Structures are given as C-alpha cells and as structure tokens.
Amino acid sequence: MKTPEYKEKDIILGYPIDRLGDPFKMLFLDIETTGLSPSDAAVYMIGCGYFGRDGMYIKQFFADDLTEEQAVLDAFASFLKGYDTLITFNGNKFDIPFLEKRASLYNIDLDLAGKKGLDIYKRIRPYRALLSLPDMKQKSLERFLGVSRIDRMSGRDLITVYKKYSTDKSDEGCLKLLLEHNHDDVAGLPPLMSLLAYPDVVNGEIKPERAVKNNYKDYEGVTKTELIIEFTFDVPVPEPVSTGFSDCYMMLGGKKGKIRVAILDGTLKFFYPDYKSYYYLPAEDRAIHKSAARYVDEKYREQAKAENCYVKVTGQFLPEWQELITPAFRNGLNDKTMYFELSDEIKNDPDVFRRYAGHLMDIILKERG
Secondary structure, three states, X not given: OEOOEEEOOOOOOOOOHHHHOOHHHEEEEEEEEOOOOOOOOOEEEEEEEEEEOOEEEEEEEEOOOHHHHHHHHHHHHHHHOOXXXXXXXXXXXXXHHHHHHHHHHOOOOOOHHHOEEEEHHHHHHHHHHHXXXXXXXXXXXXXXXXXXXXXXXXXXXXXXXXXXXXXXXXXXXXXXXXXXXXXXXXXXXXXXXXXXXXXXXXXXXXXXXXXXXXXXXXXXXXXXXXXEEEEEEEEEEEEEEEEEEOOEEEEEEEEEEEEEEEOEEEEEEEEOOOHHHEEEEOOOOEEEEHHHOOOOOHHHOEEOOHHHOEEEEEEEEEEEOOOOOOOOEEOOOOOOOEEEEOOHHHHOOHHXXXXXXXXXXXXXXXXXX
C-alpha cells in the first residue's frame, strides 16, 4: 500500500468555508474503484484533502493490488477519526455508499453515518440553468470556474490502467496516471465550493438597493415598461451569470444582482371569493355585495357566478405566481399568473421587493430548469 501526501500551493477556496463549521475538521473526499457496483467491484484508492495550519494537503491511500483493499480501508478509517465533515462531489450517491459497503465486508466501522456531509453536486444541481452548462460533471464545473487540471482521463478509463498496473507494479507511467487523476479530483473540490454562493443568493437574504422603472422596446419595436430591482448579497458569486424567460430576467455578478420584470399597464380583475354573497351587474360589468345592492332594480342585477364575481381595476401591475402580495388580480378566474398593483405604498416598501425578488428567482429557475 502507498500513502503519498502533497502540500498544495495554488488551492483557492473563494468561499467562506467557516460558515459550514471548523475547517480543520473538514475532509474533502474522492475514491477510485474498479467498477460502479460495490457488490462486485473494489475501492483501490481513497484521496483526502484537508487543512493544515500552513495550508492544504492531499493524502492518498492506494492499493498496489486488490489484496490491499482492506489495508486501504483500515488506514482510511484511522485517518477519518480526526474529522467530522465530509465534502464530496456526488458522494451521497456514489463514494459514501460504496465505502460503507466495502468496509462492511471486512467488519471495518467507518462511522460515515456519524459524519456531517456536504455533497457539492447535490447542492448545485438545481442551478444548472442559471450556470448555462451542458452538464454538471466535475470537469465541466471546473472549466466554468477556470480551474485547470493536468489529468485528462475519466475514472472509467483508469480501470484498465489500474488492472495493468496491479499486474506490473514496475510501470511508473500507469502509477502516475492513477495518482494524478485522483489528486486532481480532490484538488478540484475546494475551488468548487465557490459555487455554493449561487444557492446562497437564491435561498438566502438579499438586500434591495433600489427599484426603478425603465422604458424599453420589445422585439416587435413596441415600447414597454419594466421594473428593475437591484440588490446586493454577502458572498460573491465566482462568475457572472444570467438567465430568464419571457419578460423576466435575472443577472448576478460579484456581490450584486439585478432582476428585470415587465410591468403590465392596463385593466385587470379582482375576483371576490364568496360569489354567492354578490350580485353581478351586466350593464356595469362588475359585482357588488348583496348588502350594497338593495337599491338596484332586480332587472339590472343577477346572482353572481364565480367567473363574473369581480371588480375591475386599471393601473400598473407586476406578475406573481403565488399570492405573495395582495390583493391579487387576474385576467381570468383560472389564470395561473396573478398580478399585484404597483401602488405608491408598495414602491416605498423594501421588504416587499426583497420578498418579490426572491419569488422571481424561484420562478426563473423553475421555468429554466
């Protein structure tokens, strides 16, 4: 068994990792195996990244052949005792269950269930549309962040390389490829932590700076009005991103964000919930409560129905996809898109725009996801 160790020189975190706990208790983890199923494949290397007082280190537990799998797992179990948090990429689905299964075959207790876990892939997978990436593989995310690596092989490619090395341990070229790939996978994890800024922004506290109206022309040359909400947040995103749909668009860069949403200028309907308590006035195209309709001649009124129990309001409106800000207006009773009036009171309420910006972020990501 080999246990090479390296002190890293150019690891850049780009994320306040102490938000997650004690950095010296965190272990970045990546494994290499001879197949995808722990039932008929073995783990031949475990790579660990950790913080020392003078920087970051990577330690590898490498089996020269499969007879050393137990020794690798034993050594890793002893090393693991000093850490309480495991940071992986897709580790919840692959690395962790694979290690648990293989260790159980040798009655080795890794106590992985007793560790806190952070699966970077699981945390950022919902934000693929925001990042505008073709896939969410580790190498794709590293390229997005500008992280360079020497290794160009995949874990699957290396299964053949490992089989070759385990039968001819004098092949230094094979050994170099194996160690290099795992090293680069582990070294790539700390920079990927900066991607956590995106879910932090979407799910965390933002600070609205201002909300302003802006006139623009659509693709048909028609002049329209939009609202631009500008806001800030605490943790900077590593790369500028933008995404949106229809007349709703979001941009993030550094510690600043901007959401643009089209303003509807026109007339909408507010539907009263208890239509049985209302009359509909066909001549006026509106509903009034029965208590106020006693002086209306019966021939000018009729029992209201759900679809005509409304009052019309003319003004400027912003869309919402849940009843976040009331009263909610619609074009039709069953329309999924609702609106709230852009009143003077709302214009001067920063809490409204904080909640509304968060709502728009959720909708944009759902539409683009």
